[in-house]
Amino acid sequence: MKKQLKVLAVGAGWRGSNSKSLFNGFSKLGCDVRIIETDGYFYNYSIPERLYMKVRKVPLKVKFQKFNKTIERTIDSYRPDILFVVKGLWVTEAIIQYAKLRGITTIHFHPDFLFDDRYHTSLILDKAILSYDMVVTAKTTEVEKYKQYGCRNVHFMKYAYDPDIHHPVQLSAAEKRGFQTDVAFVGRMEPPRADALNSLAKENYDLKVWGTKWDKIPKNYELNKYCEGRPIFCEEMAKVFQGAKVSVGFLTQLSAEQHTARTFEIPACRGFFLGTRTEEHVEIFKPGVEADFFGSTEELAEKVAFYTRNDELRARIAQKGYEKVIKLDATYENRVKGILDFAEIVQSGSDRLVLR
Incomplete structure (x- = not known):
């Protein structure tokens, strides 16, 4: 035995x-x-x-x-x-x-x-x-x-990702009002992240930013009106990824980070993952097929503009990303x-x- x-x-x-x-x-x-x-x-x-x-x-x-x-x-x-x-x-x-x-x-x-x-x-x-x-x-x-x-x-x-937590969910009418948005980000504030998201805020995208330290950004940032003021976890986070047209996956500037838990959590919820371009990210997901990536604030803005206007393509990529993390048994x-x-x-x- x-x-x-x-x-x-x-x-x-x-x-x-x-x-x-x-x-x-x-x-x-x-x-x-x-x-x-x-x-x-x-x-x-x-x-x-x-x-x-x-x-x-x-x-x-x-x-x-x-x-x-x-x-x-x-x-x-x-x-x-x-x-x-x-x-x-x-x-x-x-x-x-x-x-x-x-x-x-x-x-x-x-x-x-x-x-x-x-x-x-x-x-x-x-x-x-x-x-x-x-x-x-x-x-x-x-x-x-x-x-x-x-x-x-x-x-x-x-x-x-944790399949008991990170999985596709159906949003109620009330949840759609609370979580549907053009762009979402879940994570702590770092100045480069704040600058990039503020650039999107200036373009009048509907944003929702969840996490800690966002009260530290400059008071004159347009982004302030889109910060939810709290972190978010578990099923609520799955609803964020489900409700957003684009879920951004920033990597920390503290080191040469290659991927994070969000790399798998967002696609596992059948969310559209738009992450920082790295060797590991490109190895995990085929760009433009299973997810997509950016290398600068300018490219982030270009990709957000493109994907928020192309619902069918975005949904197809999100589905392929979901299928990929299931196949990888991540x-x-x-x-x-x-x-x-x-x-x-x-x-x-x-x-x-x-x-x-």
Whole structure:
């Protein structure tokens, strides 16, 4: 009889997060999964806590210690085969070593940039990352940087979509009023993104912009009237992609990013994906057939003008893009299978899980 893999998963537990979808991927593959959510320990900081973190570079000691002690105690009681940590900013090196001494395979996935975006790392993670048996990244440019930093086993994994969340939906009459638009964007504000979208706003397109930091754009931007003032998740995000004629997929300027989760989420909702032109994007989707791409603000404006006027072509491309992500099986379940394959972790009853 095959042994059921036991996975202790540590990360954000809210529905729609990369981590939660990955944890569900383990479950769908037949693993027994126990989750320690970081949500309850971190992220909802008071002003005093934020000041403390700014000076000490770690959360309050009581939270920090309780969090790591919880992981330690769960390791002892649950005895997992795998410790899978997503964005382990506050998981200490000592905890990783504690797990490894008990024969547990340790894996870390960082959904953001560890090296090029210092906002998404910590001194704790900088030290602990070297102790993991395996690290996973969805950022092409990070692979070699992990290796140069000293990480032994680095696995590149493309982002994915969650079929339980990202799928075509039927909009009600009220939802059409709330979500139908010419152009939509879901993501955080970065100045180049704001400038490009403001150019479209000046052309009197109907826009809807969802995400964080958009209150920071210049007050004189036309774009201000199109910012929804909040992030959007799960089924609501699917409705955004379904309701927009064009869903724009910007990439961050923090590094040479090649694709993001939106690359798969938008087509999975049968939305029309107009993304930044990169080698990976062009490898995934045939330009003008399954999606389309732009390389400048001027080209973005040209493509928006063209596709908002050509309903039949736009619908055909959106359908082809949807069919492509289904064919690719670009799901989190499939990504987890890739992680397990890379780590040579097989559900065959082996007492010791061995990395290549």
